[in-house]
Amino acid sequence: MPIEFCKCGGMLAPKGKNVVACRSCGSEIKKSLAASITESREKKDIVVIEDNRPDLPSTEKQCPVCGNDRAYWWLIQTRSADEPPTQFFRCTNGKCKHTWREYK
Numbered sequence: 001m002p003i004e005f006c007k008c009g010g011m012l013a014p015k016g017k018n019v020v021a022c023r024s025c026g027s028e029i030k031k032s033l034a035a036s037i038t039e040s041r042e043k044k045d046i047v048v049i050e051d052n053r054p055d056l057p058s059t060e061k062q063c064p065v066c067g068n069d070r071a072y073w074w075l076i077q078t079r080s081a082d083e084p085p086t087q088f089f090r091c092t093n094g095k096c097k098h099t100w101r102e103y104k
């Protein structure tokens with residue numbers, strides 16, 4: 001894991017699963033969701049997201065596979081920074097877990 005630094009210049013140390021804390025000022029920083037998401041070009045450019053991410057927000061969205069009407073969503077900057085991020089959805093149905101993307 002790379003060493004990161006706080007705005008105050010203090011060293012950040014892991015504290016909990018997705019949180020790092022500054023050793024100097026004590027401020028806690030939540031690691032960005034995107035950092036734990038790995039992109040897989042082999043799987044037709046669909047981003048693979050870890051299972052069991054209860055911190056993802058969900059929204060009313062119909063799954064095109066099973067028809068479930070809720071999906072988790074997140075945004076990822078997949079291309080150059082001047083283009084809008086891609087929105088991803090993942091079916092909340094634990095047996096389906098279909099993941100798909102939608103361009104803004």
Ligand SMILES: [Zn+2]
Nearest residue numbers: 006008022025
């Ligand atoms: Zn600090």
Ligand SMILES: [Zn+2]
Nearest residue numbers: 063066091096
């Ligand atoms: Zn589904």
